[in-house]
Amino acid sequence: xxxxxxxxxxxxxxxxxxxxxxxxxxxxxxxxxxxxxxxxxxxxxxxxxxxxxxxxxxxxxxxxxxxxxxxxxxxxxxxxxxxxxxxxxxxxxxxxxxxxxxxxxxxxxxxxxxxxxxxxxxxxxxxxxxxxxxxxxxxxxxxxxxxxxxxxxxxxxxxxxxxxxxxxxxxxxxxxxxxxxxxxxxxxxxxx
Amino acid sequence: xxxxxxxxxxxxxxxxxxxxxxxxxxxxxxxxxxxxxxxxxxxxxxxxxxxxxxxxxxxxxxxxxxxxxxxxxxxxxxxxxxxxxxxxxxxxxxxxxxxxxxxxxxxxxxxxxxxxxxxxxxxxxxxxxxxxxxxxxxxxxxxxxxxxxxxxxxxxxxxxxxxxxxxxxxxxxxxxxxxxxxxxxxxxxxxx
Numbered sequence: 001x002x003x004x005x006x007x008x009x010x011x012x013x014x015x016x017x018x019x020x021x022x023x024x025x026x027x028x029x030x031x032x033x034x035x036x037x038x039x040x041x042x043x044x045x046x047x048x049x050x051x052x053x054x055x056x057x058x059x060x061x062x063x064x065x066x067x068x069x070x071x072x073x074x075x076x077x078x079x080x081x082x083x084x085x086x087x088x089x090x091x092x093x094x095x096x097x098x099x100x101x102x103x104x105x106x107x108x109x110x111x112x113x114x115x116x117x118x119x120x121x122x123x124x125x126x127x128x129x130x131x132x133x134x135x136x137x138x139x140x141x142x143x144x145x146x147x148x149x150x151x152x153x154x155x156x157x158x159x160x161x162x163x164x165x166x167x168x169x170x171x172x173x174x175x176x177x178x179x180x181x182x183x184x185x186x187x188x189x190x191x192x
Numbered sequence: 193x194x195x196x197x198x199x200x201x202x203x204x205x206x207x208x209x210x211x212x213x214x215x216x217x218x219x220x221x222x223x224x225x226x227x228x229x230x231x232x233x234x235x236x237x238x239x240x241x242x243x244x245x246x247x248x249x250x251x252x253x254x255x256x257x258x259x260x261x262x263x264x265x266x267x268x269x270x271x272x273x274x275x276x277x278x279x280x281x282x283x284x285x286x287x288x289x290x291x292x293x294x295x296x297x298x299x300x301x302x303x304x305x306x307x308x309x310x311x312x313x314x315x316x317x318x319x320x321x322x323x324x325x326x327x328x329x330x331x332x333x334x335x336x337x338x339x340x341x342x343x344x345x346x347x348x349x350x351x352x353x354x355x356x357x358x359x360x361x362x363x364x365x366x367x368x369x370x371x372x373x374x375x376x377x378x379x380x381x382x383x384x
Contacts, residue, residue: 022214
């Protein structure tokens, strides 16, 4: 067996790059969302609750964000303390705990969404439409392989269908959610 | 102004995908390295020290991993406790603290590297050589834009040159470091 070192090096380089890009994005996002008192992770949780519509359970948030319930629980703990979220026991089933966004959380979420979208536009600006499509597809291939590694019995076909639908829904709601900010901004700059 | 929703949606989808791929990889890696008592982050720190060659300062590790000194310090704290790393004050400059891998850390690092490389091969197997090159290049473009966002005065050209050199060095050392394991594995499977 001969090892193709170039091929191997390329794999390692790609692996590094996938991690480093995310690290860099997280640092930027913590800065962007930090202006509104949120970390990048806290923003994702708020946006997910907004999208799923209250009442939302911790497991729903974890499922949507493809994270463990345990790690999402810890993030939520750190959001309940400063009053961004509220935990309320379900009236019908007392074992279930629902999570709600407080008015303080709402106040942070909207401007943070506008700033976040502005940041995404900026950071992706070097990529053409074709580049973006290629990147989404290639990353998806790696992600599905990773999911298959974690659970060999997983139904990838069904996952792909669900994901496409969920994303389309989320983006429509996100755009609707922040769209009133655009005419407002225009009005301020316009004539009286 | 009319918003091109498809274009916008694609940007959001890409942004999501970059985060989700990393989350999925981290979950896999925590599982792979967990077999050797390491988290994915702890493995990166050990491998960086191995690569930079002792004595290594916390700032060197942070610089190499493109992370803040603060976050690397916290990871190191959690590695000193279970005896994977040792902190030693520099003899010449008492203000400087160097980090060393203990024999326990060494014992975990080698088999973890072999398993890690095996995992990377597996998870990237759906991608052709061309796909990998494309993916590295596109991710790099996003990363550089993110660095530019964090520090508009940054010299990207110099960064690109340094990065290419550092990666080539690292991959050569990593392959050398784990290469004795390959003939060993072959010997076990071969005839006596």
